Each structure stands twice: as structure tokens, then as C-alpha cells.
Amino acid sequence: MLHPQRTIDELKELRALTANERGAQRVAWTDTWLQARAWFKGKVREIPRVQVSEDAAGNIWAVLPGATDQSLLMGSHLDCVPGGGWLDGCLGVVAGIEVLRHFAAMDMPPVTVKLIDWADEEGARFGRSLLGSAAFAGNHSIEADRVRTDKEGQTLQEAMRRCGVEISRAAEATAGQKDAAAYIELHIEQGPVLEQMGLPLGIVTGTKGVERHAITFFGQAVHSGATPMPLRKDALAAAAKLALEIRAIAGKHQDAVCTMGSVKTFPGIVTAVVGRCETTLDQRDLNAANLAQMYREAKEASERFAAEEGCTVQWSRIWDIEPIPFHPELLDLCDQAVFEASGTRHRLPSGPLHDAAEVARCGIPTVMIFTQSLLGISHNKIEDTREDHLRLGVDAFGRLADKTAAWIRARHS
Amino acid sequence: MLHPQRTIDELKELRALTANERGAQRVAWTDTWLQARAWFKGKVREIPRVQVSEDAAGNIWAVLPGATDQSLLMGSHLDCVPGGGWLDGCLGVVAGIEVLRHFAAMDMPPVTVKLIDWADEEGARFGRSLLGSAAFAGNHSIEADRVRTDKEGQTLQEAMRRCGVEISRAAEATAGQKDAAAYIELHIEQGPVLEQMGLPLGIVTGTKGVERHAITFFGQAVHSGATPMPLRKDALAAAAKLALEIRAIAGKHQDAVCTMGSVKTFPGIVTAVVGRCETTLDQRDLNAANLAQMYREAKEASERFAAEEGCTVQWSRIWDIEPIPFHPELLDLCDQAVFEASGTRHRLPSGPLHDAAEVARCGIPTVMIFTQSLLGISHNKIEDTREDHLRLGVDAFGRLADKTAAWIRARHS
Numbered sequence A, B: 001m002l003h004p005q006r007t008i009d010e011l012k013e014l015r016a017l018t019a020n021e022r023g024a025q026r027v028a029w030t031d032t033w034l035q036a037r038a039w040f041k042g043k044v045r046e047i048p049r050v051q052v053s054e055d056a057a058g059n060i061w062a063v064l065p066g067a068t069d070q071s072l073l074m075g076s077h078l079d080c081v082p083g084g085g086w087l088d089g090c091l092g093v094v095a096g097i098e099v100l101r102h103f104a105a106m107d108m109p110p111v112t113v114k115l116i117d118w119a120d121e122e123g124a125r126f127g128r129s130l131l132g133s134a135a136f137a138g139n140h141s142i143e144a145d146r147v148r149t150d151k152e153g154q155t156l157q158e159a160m161r162r163c164g165v166e167i168s169r170a171a172e173a174t175a176g177q178k179d180a181a182a183y184i185e186l187h188i189e190q191g192p193v194l195e196q197m198g199l200p201l202g203i204v205t206g207t208k209g210v211e212r213h214a215i216t217f218f219g220q221a222v223h224s225g226a227t228p229m230p231l232r233k234d235a236l237a238a239a240a241k242l243a244l245e246i247r248a249i250a251g252k253h254q255d256a257v258c259t260m261g262s263v264k265t266f267p268g269i270v271t272a273v274v275g276r277c278e279t280t281l282d283q284r285d286l287n288a289a290n291l292a293q294m295y296r297e298a299k300e301a302s303e304r305f306a307a308e309e310g311c312t313v314q315w316s317r318i319w320d321i322e323p324i325p326f327h328p329e330l331l332d333l334c335d336q337a338v339f340e341a342s343g344t345r346h347r348l349p350s351g352p353l354h355d356a357a358e359v360a361r362c363g364i365p366t367v368m369i370f371t372q373s374l375l376g377i378s379h380n381k382i383e384d385t386r387e388d389h390l391r392l393g394v395d396a397f398g399r400l401a402d403k404t405a406a407w408i409r410a411r412h413s
Helices: A004-018 A031-045 A090-104 A131-137 A142-146 A156-162 A167-177 A193-197 A235-251 A288-308 A328-342 A355-361 A387-412 B004-018 B031-045 B090-104 B131-137 B156-162 B167-177 B193-197 B235-251 B288-308 B328-342 B355-361 B387-412
Strands: A051-054 A060-064 A071-076 A112-117 A180-188 A201-207 A209-218 A257-259 A263-266 A276-285 A312-321 A347-350 A366-371 B051-054 B060-064 B071-076 B112-117 B180-188 B201-207 B209-218 B257-259 B263-266 B276-285 B312-321 B347-350 B366-371
Touching (some): A004 A387, A031 A051, A031 A112, A071 A355, A071 A387, A090 A112, A090 A180, A090 A387, A131 A355, A142 A156, A142 A167, A193 A201, A201 A387, A209 A288, A235 A288, A347 A366, A366 A387, B004 B031, B004 B387, B031 B051, B031 B090, B031 B112, B071 B355, B071 B387, B090 B112, B090 B180, B131 B167, B156 B167, B180 B355, B180 B387, B201 B328, B209 B235, B328 B366, B347 B366, B366 B387
Parallel strands (some): B071 B112, B071 B180, B201 B347
Antiparallel strands (some): A051 A060, A060 A112, A201 A366, A209 A312, A257 A276, A263 A276, B209 B276
């Protein structure tokens, strides 16, 4: 018997503990984050038969043994961006506590149930997101990551060691994959789609692939007063054309997005034509072929615009990940769970990445549920979701857990 | 008898004294600038009958008495931007030394001749350009300027006091206007026009008026992955449209220029749609009505683009100055001088401002000569001009000085 209101109450408890007037401050590897995790451990230790442990990458596991070692995994992350909201990440963990209680109330849960608080999903301080779930999935990048520094110059290795985690051993977290039969995650949408459609919940079809590049246009910095318009090599003009063209490139595919999030101009003074313009481009789609096409078209467009403006252009890949579609049978179970809870069903891809993407990448059947986000705003203290929608989300998530446990039993018997 | 090669030799002497591997370092109110000025004073003190003094705004005056108190003024500036070139500003001062020698070689110069090294033309350290010449012209802004700070937090008032100049007395520099009958200045073009036309010298018709504004677009910062393209309020998109539209706006008028020199994006991260985009716009034309039209059209366009993108826009004036046409009779004399020296004649407006603009503003008949700039580059250590063009420039400047002195005599007799 789930009590969705208890999840809301506990989310508020956590907010009172870890937020200030600028928003939530549970940044990974900080004292506030450790406080949030201590609070979480206290909550799950109150549940009978639950064992709490921490793996080699700093992920916390709360394990409830069941009728088979085959396990249902649930998870999300307690860490957040500085000045974040009260729901991003912790909704899934705290709802997981409630679902764990639900299974613990049975004499013998049908499967072993494991709730995971993934470490450092946001990468807010060191720029390496999905750190804990990537280590679990075998996608760690320890050598590159250990020397990452925060704004104060502290290394990630030092910051983790302070929290009792030795980065050189993080690869051992793959041990957690043993007997993992399915993974489910509840998260806020962090976008405006469900709100625009008037829907409380969404069934997440997968996470979009991402092509993320730094694109720099090189022109010629010259005096803004002394240089006639036709004689300029204006790096900003080339960048501006690309900033507009990426909308047409994304527009060819449903749900695709292209974003120029950062533009820097050099010398960047009012009296000089821009000689160098550094931009970033983030492209996402659930379809790998579409994503590849978008990348190709943006590259060609940038070269065309550079040539038109007498400039040159350089591309440098920041990061990429392939599209990760979720498990078709779990999608159907999720569809049923969401419909039973809310009377609505709508499938949508996730633009943001989630720990679920890493789990799915290593072959564990995975699915996610989204709750509506008000105004589509996240990573901000004003991030919010209607409480009735949160209750529907916890309800649907519990139903999905039951259905997935039964599915695991049927599959492994 | 002028020796233009001596001017080149002396410019190289000054470069050896005040440049390092990053370029010229004669930034106003620094020790290197004081060194340059001491060198200049030494040079002019070697010329018989020349009296050297400093006015209340820190301008250095080298005065050679002549047959009448009615004076021919010549000037430019020894100060430069950090890492600047070997010609910007000092060409006019050092050529002036040579012209002063030419007049001093006469038993009695036809008029009194005054060579001025204007203080802090560039405004490189405190952001207030034309400081010395503006004070001379009565256009000082002492109360606003005294509290200006450099990157280290030192105030302009303190920096000037260190050089023996008391800013509160700067307005007294208007005394220099007495008996000023004409002003001439030699400067490098700092743009590519003369080089493109294959001309060594140009007759400057005036300095363009400037409308300089900060323009900020306000949209909504949202997650780049989670927000579908049609639901965005992308402040960068509105700014990009304006960055391109200003070219059409400038294109309606010959010689007009519009420049977006700085773009800043906020939050400015690869994973967020730009919520706020701060830009600068610098518009220039020699015709006041055209300039007003360009300003109006840019404002209207920015509002239209903001509306198209679901954004708002705010304009804030940084600075403006009206177009300043030079004296028609001096333009004719300049035309003759340039033609005699080079066999070419071409008139062009100046986009950059010069001390000559301040002098002209207070009603003193003024004209300038430009020498060609290689690659149109200035404010950079690679700034350069062919030495044969420099020699032609000094020759033409001497001829202009003679003609202007005769014009003054004729006018005031």
C-alpha cells in the first residue's frame, strides 16, 4: 500500500534540510550532499530487512531481498545543481523509498528490490555528469576524470576521497550489474511538453542521442569605425547565420532539438569587428540517423557561412552519446501503469540524459516515467510540479514496480 | 627643409624605448607613457626658441613663437593601447617635431606654431578616450571621469595625480584655445580603404558621428534537451537576427558602418537555451540624418526580432557624438598638399575618432591627413605602414603646415 503523500512530505523534509534561499544545494561531494545521503540512509534503514551499502563509485544501494536474486532496480540521484529545485533527481529516490516500503510490507517480495542513489548525476562541480551510473555501466573515464578540477582548483579525486570514495576503484561498481533484471526511474520532465499537452505523466521512450561541439569562427578583428562593411571578415556574422540555421536543421525531424547555448566574441569590444567567435552547439534526437544528418548539415552550413563571410571555422567535439531507446516490453508495462494511475497515456523521448540511459546502455531492460514540470523550468529554485501530479507519479511508479517485478518473475522462471 | 626619413628614425627610437615583444606599451598615465613624453620633451627642447609646457589636463605644448600670435596648432597623441603599434598616435606627434624644426629654421615663422601631445587619447586604461583634447575643447566630464577605475581598482584621479595632473583643474585647459587659428593632424588610417585603392595618402573630410548602444535581449533560459524548438524564447536568436540586419541598415548609405562587437550569453552553457543576450552596437556615419535613420531602423528591427522570438529588448546608450565635418578651405589646402607630395588625391571620412574631432568641435578650423595602413590593422603590434608612404605623409603634412600658416596670415591680416 503506497502513500504518495508521504513522498511529498519527505521531499519537503529534504528541502528543509538541504536548500537555502537560493535553492537546493545538494551538489555532489559537498557536505550538504553528504547530509542528504545520511538522511536517505536513515530513511531506508527504518525499513525492515533492507541492507544499505555503498559501491566503489559512491552509489548507495538499499537492498530488500526477495523470492529470487533476480532484481528490480530503481534509482535516481540526490545530488543537484547549485541553486537547484526540490524535485530534480530526489523525486525518484524518495519515491523509491516509498516503493521499497511497499515491497517490504509483503512477507516475501516476488523479486529482490534494489534502490540506488546514483552519485554525481549532475556533474555540476567537476563537469562530469552521470559519474556513478556510468561507473556501474562500465562507462567510467577514471583517468580523465580524476584530474578534473572545480572552480577552487580541487580535483575530483580529492573531493571524492573526502567522501570516502577512491576513484581508482570506481570501475569495480560494475559488480552491481549482477542479477539486475530491470531498471525503472521516476523523474520530472524538466521541459514544457506535458504541461503544454495538459498531461500529468509521460512514458519515456528513451533518451535522445547527443552531438555536442565547440565551433569557432575565425575572421579578422579590425576597427569598427575604420573598416567599410564589404571589407570585413566578421566572425560574429558567420556565427549568427549558424545560430539561425540550426532551427531549420532541427525542424526537419519531430522532437529534434539544436541549441547554441554559448557565444563568446573576441576581442569582444564595442569598437572592433569580431575577429573570433566561439560558440557551442548541442544537437539531440532519438533517431541515430537523424542525429547524424543534423550534425552533417550543421557542419556543412557552418563551412558555407564561414566562406560567405571570408572566415574559417573549426569544429571540436565536446561530447557525444548515441540515442538510447528504452525496452519495448517495459514501455508497454509503463503505459499500463500510467494509464491506471492517471487515465492518460502519452509517450515522449527525453532530451536530458538520466542515469537510466547509462543503465540501459549496459543491456538492462529500462524504462522511465516523467511527471509534468511547471513552466518547463528545472535547474532553478523555481522548478516545481503540482502536488496532485507528484502523487499520480508515485502511484504510477509503484504500479510499474509491481508489473515489472511480475515480468521479471515470468521471464526468469 | 623637412627630413621625412628622420621622422621614421625617431619613430623607431621611440618604439625601441617603449615597446616590448607584445607591442607598444605607452598606455596613458603609466611609467612607459611618461618615458615616451620625456623623450618627446627632450626632442623639442633641442629646437631653438621652442618653449615646452604642460596644460591643466596634462597635454604637452611645444610652442615656437612666430610673426603673429595667431597660431597654427598641430598634434596627436603619444599614448597607445596595450600591445599597440608603432604608429597610432605617435606618427602625428613625431612628424610634428619635424615640422616644428622646419619652421624653427626660418628667421621668423609666419605664425606661431604649437605642437601638442594630447593626453590619453585612447582611454585604454580607464575607458575615457580623447581626455586631453576634450578638456581643451571644453567637453570635459571631470565628475564622471575622476572615479573611473582601471582593472586594479585605481581611480583615474589617482593615476593622473601620480603624473602631476590634478583632474579637478582639467577644465582650465580651454585656455589653450586662445589665438588658435587652425589645427592639422597626421594619422594612420587604421582601416583598409587607402590600401584597397592603392593610395598612399588620404584627405580626411571629417569624423563620423557615432551612436553606441548596449542592447540586451531577454528570453527564457531552459534546458536545451527538454525544450522543443517551437516552445523556446531564445534571446540569442533575436540577437543573431539583429547582427545580420545591421548590415542591410548600414548598406543604404555610402561609408556608413554598423558593428556588433560584443555578444554575451547567459547562462552561456552548452545545455541551456540563451535566456539573456547582451550585445553592443556601434553605428557611424558622416551624415547626421543618415546616422539618425540607422539608429531608428536598428531599434525598430530589434523590437521586431524580439517579438518574433517571444523575447523583450532593452536599449541603453553608451555614448554618442555628432558627425564633425572638417573645414572646407583647409580641405582644399590639404588636397593641394597631398597632390603635390604624392600625385594622388582622395577624400574619405574617418570612422575612428581623433583629437582633431574635439578641436574642430570648439570651432577651430581643422583638417587631417591619413597615411595608408597595411592590412587595415591597428591597435595591434602588427600595425604597419610602408616607409615610403610614411615619408610621403610627412612631406604632405609639412606642405599642409606651410599652406595653412599662409592661410592664417591671409585671414588674420
